[in-house]
Amino acid sequence: MNKLSADDVCQAFIAPKSTLAFTPKQWQQLVLILRHQQLLACYSSTFKQAGIFEQIPKQTQRHFLNADVLAQNHKKQVVFEAAELKRELADKPQYLIFLKGAGYTLSGAPVGDTRIYNDIDILADKKSIDAIEKRLCLIGWLSEELTEHDEKYYRKWAHEIPPLRHGKRGTIVDVHHNIVPIISGRHLDADKFATNTVTTEDGFQILSFAAMTLHSLIHLFFNEEVKKGYRDLIDLHTLITTNNNEAFWLDLITLAKETDFGLELFLACRYTQKILKTEVPESVQKEISQFCPWNIAFVDFIYEKTLKPNHPLCKPKFFALAEFAVLIRGHFQKMPLHILIYHLLCKGGVSVIQSIFGKHVFTKELDQP
Template sequence: MDSLSADLVCRIFVRPELSLSLTKKQWQQLILILRNQQLLARYSALFKQAGLFDSIPKQTQRHFLNADVLANNHKKQVLFEALELKHEVEGRQQYLIFLKGAGYSLSNSSIGQTRIYNDIDILTDKKSIDGIEKKLTLYGWQSEELTEHDEKYYRKWAHEIPPLRHGIRGTVVDIHHNIVPIISGRHIDADQFAKHSVITKDGFQILSYAAMTMHSLIHLFFNEDVKKGYRDLIDIHTLMTDHSDDEYWEELINLARESGFELELFLACRYSEKFFATKIPAKVTKHIAVNRPWNMKYLDFIYKRVLKPNHPICRPNMFGLATFLILLRGHFQKMPLHILIFHLTTKSFIGMTQALLGKHFFTKELEQDQP
């Protein structure tokens, strides 16, 4: 068949030389899939490291080179925004840790060289949140309009405040006080987790590589949104591959045990190994084997589908069902049943009302001064 499969996209990541047999149509499809998954620059680096870039069709090379430029610009933008944020909230917190894509870029390691980001995530101590939010509003950061229910969700149940967008630059920052929603009952001690951080040579606070991995795998296997699951699994593979010394694995295992996310570590190792042949040390595999869940076949059915590249060109059979099951699993993990029912019912009511009466029906009107 001429159509590109999700399995082949994954195999090319492990064995880049397989790309040499792609047809012109398959190269076009690969570009569309990788652009959708924000992985063009990652695969570009892969082909260059394998010495295959010059063998790629010239028209295809241009897409990869453009992605390289974009990734480099994103890295520069992250550095600029991080400097601004650090200056704007200086001295108002115990710690200010840059997470996920921003943290990867600021680490100056291989995982950050090709990363594209949508927003900047930071972690700080909860008691400093209000002061930071008020200070950032003075520098042009504004919260987007939310319904009363969504505002309550963020303030009472979530692990972050509503996203702030800069009025001029358009950059979005997510300020976290935990890495797991409070309402889930599984949130960690953020202050203890923050101790697993380091200061870069540029003076930014980021997570240690083990803590980066822990945060990434929790984000992937505890949430309901896996639209970029393939990219996130590549992040996990890269971290486990580039920093696979004994100290790294010991810290990662201890973090999983202390935070109660040993199942998520097991799943991350399992699927990273299955998709990308990640080299997990035998003693680690033996240690985490006790966390193998009773419903392994069910989880395999889900994750072997949703962790593949998410694009209409290459979606596997029953992908829609697997995505729906992930949605249910994620919501049940993040909220107790009675809260979940209330949340989904309210969101459905708001959605239907806005569809009928306009999206601003629930937006609070600004009070006008009386003449």
């Protein structure tokens, strides 16, 4: 029996009918890989849209149906929490924007349909952060215990305050005042970025689809970890595919140039195309080719491996090496060298090794609602 490869998993998404040749064991592997990537509900919806759900073995169908229910519930819970936050913080900040997963969900667009995530991210103006933290503390959102170093790092260098957890419901909120760390020296004008928003029917402020896409690709390519790389790539694919029109691309390219994230936009288009066969208009490809980095062969080496489904069952050769390269690349982008060395020393070699080789790294996922 053939083991499923990472490419088979991608192919199942691009051309769902390819799965009809799967053996029951291969289906089982697909379920394991997708559960690990929090993509069961996403694929479930893909298979339903392709009209092949009924042809999936019954035992496997149950896993997808379970994931559907969990994703639906997740959505309801997020809408409830977001409404709480909006109400409680109504008079505090100038703006309160729901980012990433929560933003996807609240947008009502396909990108948020089956998305499962561990925390709710919000962006607010820096001046209001203290008031927000105090208010949230009053209504049960408390900061978790951090080591002194972590606390200091967050406060001084990061683009967010330490995560707050609701004492009763266990939900976690990340309050950001910028979308990239201050430390990187590349931080963009958050107040300006925050003007690229829309208000949903239910009155939630979220990023426009162009800004949402930009944030999503910055998060993926301006980062030191890609544990959920494949899932993030599917987000980008969905955002691009469902907004594939001139106005969207114009906004996105303009915004990328303004904020100096052209390289990341280039990479996003390159790897969604390579891995998920995403359609990117030729004119766009031409326009962003100016951002192609000199070391593209190296960048290809690391991202073509790490952005594919990542599970021990289907890990490509040199995966650990590529993942390590992402870690180093991400850290270098974010921190000046002397701070990076200090940070890594304080974190201790152990935790860096753990973040590379995965020992205990999944414990955090328990926080999933």
